[in-house]
Amino acid sequence: xxxxxxxxxxxxxxxxxxxxxxxxxxxxxxxxxxxxxxxxxxxxxxxxxxxxxxxxxxxxxxxxxxxxxxxxxxxxxxxxxxxxxxxxxxxxxxxxxxxxxxxxxxxxxxxxxxxxxxxxxxxxxxxxxxxxxxxxxxxxxxxxxxxxxxxxxxxxxxxxxxxxxxxxxxxxxxxxxxxxxxxxxxxxxxxxxxxxxxxxxxxxxxxxxxxxxxxxxxxxxxxxxxxxxxxxxxxxxxxxxxxxxxx
Amino acid sequence: xxxxxxxxxxxxxxxxxxxxxxxxxxxxxxxxxxxxxxxxxxxxxxxxxxxxxxxxxxxxxxxxxxxxxxxxxxxxxxxxxxxxxxxxxxxxxxxxxxxxxxxxxxxxxxxxxxxxxxxxxxxxxxxxxxxxxxxxxxxxxxxxxxxxxxxxxxxxxxxxxxxxxxxxxxxxxxxxxxxxxxxxxxxxxxxxxxxxxxxxxxxxxxxxxxxxxxxxxxxxxxxxxxxxxxxxxxxxxxxxxxxxxxx
Numbered sequence: 001x002x003x004x005x006x007x008x009x010x011x012x013x014x015x016x017x018x019x020x021x022x023x024x025x026x027x028x029x030x031x032x033x034x035x036x037x038x039x040x041x042x043x044x045x046x047x048x049x050x051x052x053x054x055x056x057x058x059x060x061x062x063x064x065x066x067x068x069x070x071x072x073x074x075x076x077x078x079x080x081x082x083x084x085x086x087x088x089x090x091x092x093x094x095x096x097x098x099x100x101x102x103x104x105x106x107x108x109x110x111x112x113x114x115x116x117x118x119x120x121x122x123x124x125x126x127x128x129x130x131x132x133x134x135x136x137x138x139x140x141x142x143x144x145x146x147x148x149x150x151x152x153x154x155x156x157x158x159x160x161x162x163x164x165x166x167x168x169x170x171x172x173x174x175x176x177x178x179x180x181x182x183x184x185x186x187x188x189x190x191x192x193x194x195x196x197x198x199x200x201x202x203x204x205x206x207x208x209x210x211x212x213x214x215x216x217x218x219x220x221x222x223x224x225x226x227x228x229x230x231x232x233x234x235x236x237x238x239x240x241x242x243x244x245x246x247x
Numbered sequence: 248x249x250x251x252x253x254x255x256x257x258x259x260x261x262x263x264x265x266x267x268x269x270x271x272x273x274x275x276x277x278x279x280x281x282x283x284x285x286x287x288x289x290x291x292x293x294x295x296x297x298x299x300x301x302x303x304x305x306x307x308x309x310x311x312x313x314x315x316x317x318x319x320x321x322x323x324x325x326x327x328x329x330x331x332x333x334x335x336x337x338x339x340x341x342x343x344x345x346x347x348x349x350x351x352x353x354x355x356x357x358x359x360x361x362x363x364x365x366x367x368x369x370x371x372x373x374x375x376x377x378x379x380x381x382x383x384x385x386x387x388x389x390x391x392x393x394x395x396x397x398x399x400x401x402x403x404x405x406x407x408x409x410x411x412x413x414x415x416x417x418x419x420x421x422x423x424x425x426x427x428x429x430x431x432x433x434x435x436x437x438x439x440x441x442x443x444x445x446x447x448x449x450x451x452x453x454x455x456x457x458x459x460x461x462x463x464x465x466x467x468x469x470x471x472x473x474x475x476x477x478x479x480x481x482x483x484x485x486x487x488x489x490x491x492x493x494x
Contacts, residue, residue, distance in 0.1 A: 013358065016446035017384075022365075024398055024478040028437070028463050029367050050365050063444050084439075089336060092492040111260065118269075118297050120276050137264075151271055184494040190275070191490065192331075193440035193458040193483030197310050199263035211440040211458035211483070216275050222494075231271040236440030236458070243438065243490055245339040247431040247469075 019059035022050045026060060030069050031084045031240060040070065040078040068237045082237060085142070089243040092187050092219065094171025095140060095148070103143050109167050111137040114160070121153050124218055124229050134159025136167065139203060146204045147238055151231040158227050173219070176228060180221055187219040191241065196233070204235050211236035266306035269297045273307060277316050278331045278487060287317065287325040315484045329484060332389070336490040339434050339466065341418025342387060342395070350390050356414050358384040361407070368400050371465055371476050381406025383414065386450060393451045394485055398478040405474050420466070423475060427468055434466040438488065443480070451482050458483035 026046075029035065040046070046057045061078060064070045071081045087098050096105040115135040122129050134154040140147050152172060154162060161179045162172070177183055191213065198208040213234040220226050273293075276282065288296070293304045308325055311317045318328045334345050343352040362382040369376050381401040387394050399419060401409060408426045409419070424430055438460065445455040460481040467473050 014446075017357070020444070020447060021384075021398060024463075025365055025367050028478075031437075031439075034367065051363060066444060067441060086437075089438075089490045089492055092494040110264070116298060118272055120272050120281065137268075151268060186494070187492045189490045189492060190278075190333075191336075191438065191460070191488040192278075192486075193460040193481075194314060195442075195456070195458045195483075197267070197313060199261075200267060209442070209456055211442045213438070213440040216271075231275075234440075236442075239439075241438040243336045243436040245336055245434045245436060247339045247433070 015053075015056050015059060018052055018056045019063065022046075022052055022056060022060035023063040025050070027064055027067070027069065030064065030080055035080060038080045039076060040080070042077055084238060084240050085147075086240050086242050087234075089189060089191075089241050092173070092184055094173035096171045097173070099142055105147070105171075106141050107168050108139040108141070109136070110139060111135060112163055112167060114156075115153075117153060121229060124226065125153060125155050126226050127155055132156060134163060136162075136172070138167070142238075145235075145238065147235060149200060149203055149233045153229045155225075155227045172228065176219075176221075180227070182222045185220045185222040185224060187217050190216040193236070194233075200233055204233065206235055206237070213239060213241065262300075262303055262306060265299055265303045266310065269293075269299055269303060269307035270310040272297070274311055274314070274316065277311065277327055282327060285327045286323060287327070289324055331485060331487050332394075333487050333489050334481075336436060336438075336488050339420070339431055341420035343418045344420070346389055352394070352418075353388050354415050355386040355388070356383070357386060358382060359410055359414060361403075362400075364400060368476060371473065372400060372402050373473050374402055379403060381410060383409075383419070385414070389485075392482075392485065394482060396447060396450055396480045400476045402472075402474045419475065423466075423468075427474070429469045432467045432469040432471060434464050437463040440483070441480075447480055451480065453482055453484070460486060460488065 043054050043057050047054045050057065068082050070078050073079050085099055085102055099105055113135055114132045116130060117133045119129055125133060127133060133156055136152045138150045140150060158176055158179050162175050165175050173184060194212050194214045195209045196204065196206060196212050201208040201210055213236055215232040217230045217232065218226055219228040290301050290304050294301045297304065308317065315329050317325050320326050332346055332349060346352055360382055361379045363377060364380045366376055372380060374380060380403055383399045385397045387397060405423055405426050409422050412422050420431060441459050441461045442456045443451065443453060443459050448455040448457055460483055462479040464477045464479065465473050466475040
């Protein structure tokens with residue numbers, strides 16, 4: 001057996017390999033709140049814990065720093081500077097609903113109007129071609145910071161009454177259930193990681209190229225009718241998705 | 248009602264806003280294989296379909312080009328140059344199992360050895376502190392191109408026999424089930440989007456900073472015992488995750 005986590009068998013592993021191995025564990029500890037005080041153990045303690053050299057630990061901390069998770073504060077050490085929020089994938093919930101324990105979600109309504117949808121959108125929503133649908137574009141914030149940019153297409157019988165509602169302070173899911181008089185049923189979700197284009201980055205207040213979690217989500221009412229097609233860009237540094245898979 | 252998808256109510260929307268709106272729909276059409284021949288309709292047709300100007304369509308295509316999804320080929324037009332594969336999140340399956348229809352998954356075994364795990368890993372796996380576990384690091388390819396870099400910790404009673412197995416050509420999930428004599432049960436999955444550090448980027452053959460889908464996954468046997476903790480970096484340009492959520 002090798003004497004520590006960070007060495008390996010066979011040819012000697014590079015420090016970068018060992019640093020990544022340490023960084024992955026530390027990253028999960030940080031985002032799960034394992035360092036309650038927000039201050040990480042010092043490099044000497046981390047080196048002992050991981051059976052790694054202090055140079056390796058320093059390189060691992062550099063990776064977390066580049067991710068924007070931690071920073072060095074003179075006199076304090078290495079501190080957690082970014083909080084990531086978890087959004088469950090198995091249960092269909094709105095953002096304000098999910099994050100209610102963490103603060104208020106506010107929505108800047110960039111567009112809310114009727115549009116003639118492209119064929120691909122009409123087909124996904126099951127509406128006849130050329131029939132107008134409702135389009136809503138929101139920049140969503142938790143506290144002061146942007147969390148996501150959401151482009152939403154809604155079937156007209158739900159979307160039109162929804163245009164009269166308080167979109168600024170209410171999840172669209174809650175409004176759909178109120179208007180339709182039935183609960184939502186299921187949603188099909190596609191998840192990608194993409195580098196932010198310059199304009200989306202500026203809106204989300206991240207550097208161009210920042211990693212985004214990008215979702216396409218088609219939500220259906222309890223009776224299985226598709227009603228809501230969304231294209232969502234989440235800031236990668238602010239959100240973690242959680243899922244439970246079964247064999 | 249506005250006359251097209253790409254305009255909006257209220258103050259005039261910028262072209263970048265309209266281009267994003269078109270790009271999101273086109274992006275999903277490309278990755279779902281809507282353009283069977285691999286050639287996109289020309290700009291004039293796309294402009295009519297989206298009710299957008301040709302300049303807006305061109306800017307939307309630029310976004311997809313920056314994502315590496317499409318490219319312009321003289322004499323042919325705009326063609327799809329990248330295939331993204333879907334990996335389901337609700338059902339716990341190995342990568343080779345999931346992608347068997349698309350080709351062979353091969354694994355470059357970078358490390359396969361016993362290690363003394365850090366406390367955080369021992370705790371997640373439910374093994375006593377200081378008890379050695381098995382560590383496997385794999386660069387996984389579909390065809391010639393890297394798909395993911397996987398760092399895996401396994402409980403010793405399963406990990407030690409697994410070190411003798413054909414790790415190069417077999418999913419670890421299949422080996423766990425064979426060795427334990429029971430099916431896997433569930434897995435808790437955390438999903439993030441992160442920019443690749445320089446060293447991971449080089450291994451995955453993407454530019455430094457490329458968006459990665461990063462998963463932490465703790466898998467349990469049918470009897471609920473955690474046995475396998477993985478840290479997975481998927482190339483964002485090669486993989487889409489799919490989930491079904493219920494209200």
